[in-house]
Amino acid sequence: MNTTLKPVALSCDDLRISFGQRTVLDGFSMHVKTGRVHALLGRNGAGKSTCFRIILGLEDRGAGTVEIFGEKLSQDNLINIGASINGPALYSHLSARDNVRIHAKLLGLGLDEVDHVLGMVGLDDEDKKKARNFSTGMKARLALAIAMLGSPPVLILDEPQNGLDPQGIVDLRGFLRSWTAQGGTVLVSSHQLGEVARLTDDITVLVDGRAQYSGPLEDFAAPGQLEEEFLRMTNPQVGHP
Numbered sequence: 001m002n003t004t005l006k007p008v009a010l011s012c013d014d015l016r017i018s019f020g021q022r023t024v025l026d027g028f029s030m031h032v033k034t035g036r037v038h039a040l041l042g043r044n045g046a047g048k049s050t051c052f053r054i055i056l057g058l059e060d061r062g063a064g065t066v067e068i069f070g071e072k073l074s075q076d077n078l079i080n081i082g083a084s085i086n087g088p089a090l091y092s093h094l095s096a097r098d099n100v101r102i103h104a105k106l107l108g109l110g111l112d113e114v115d116h117v118l119g120m121v122g123l124d125d126e127d128k129k130k131a132r133n134f135s136t137g138m139k140a141r142l143a144l145a146i147a148m149l150g151s152p153p154v155l156i157l158d159e160p161q162n163g164l165d166p167q168g169i170v171d172l173r174g175f176l177r178s179w180t181a182q183g184g185t186v187l188v189s190s191h192q193l194g195e196v197a198r199l200t201d202d203i204t205v206l207v208d209g210r211a212q213y214s215g216p217l218e219d220f221a222a223p224g225q226l227e228e229e230f231l232r233m234t235n236p237q238v239g240h241p
């Protein structure tokens, strides 16, 4: 599949899911364009991680369709997505290299690829330290390295800035931008709206289980106004005392 030729990398249509009495997604639709950074925004508990889990086939309750490059989600085309959600799941007794090596082996990738992704996230010198002794930022970098193994055309990252220091955030931004410049597609969730404004091309705002806005960032908010517009959309009292 030549993924760069498809205009839409990822489509979610009419996703619906409830947990007990609580309806979390209630007809949620989002189309993530190829070669763009797209941020899924919403308040705590809005359903962003649930949406990511559905896209990745980790949640089979609920209804709706997910397509990757125009094809229905399946085990075969899931290989097109690299993901880091719900914080990094790491083997705490292993080094960064050994953690990545295990995932590379599962994907049939060699040691060159392990070194490549570790170099990209600046962990190529961390050969001795065990993951249990990593700082939060180092764990986040390692999870990113694992997500990038094999250069999947789509990256899904749940709050990737969490735990990163300012330099780490700048590095991540540069790196996701170069990913999309090479034709890759990135879907992130984030509460750091200043960073979202710097990083993303498109946004979807999830409110009450539906996409209240989905489209170019510039059409949602003028420069410097993202936080204000987001608060207005997610909390109707704001701006109307």
Ligand SMILES: Nc1ncnc2c1ncn2[C@@H]1O[C@H](COP(=O)(O)OP(=O)(O)OP(=O)(O)O)[C@@H](O)[C@H]1O
Pocket: 019, 022, 024, 042, 043, 044, 045, 046, 047, 048, 049, 050, 051
């Ligand atoms: N497996 C589950 N069982 C029951 N409730 C769940 C389950 N998974 C998620 N929820 C509930 O669904 C709602 C949405 O959770 P989700 O983690 O998707 O939100 P989120 O937008 O990612 O939030 P945050 O910004 O705080 O990370 C929450 O009320 C959560 O408690």
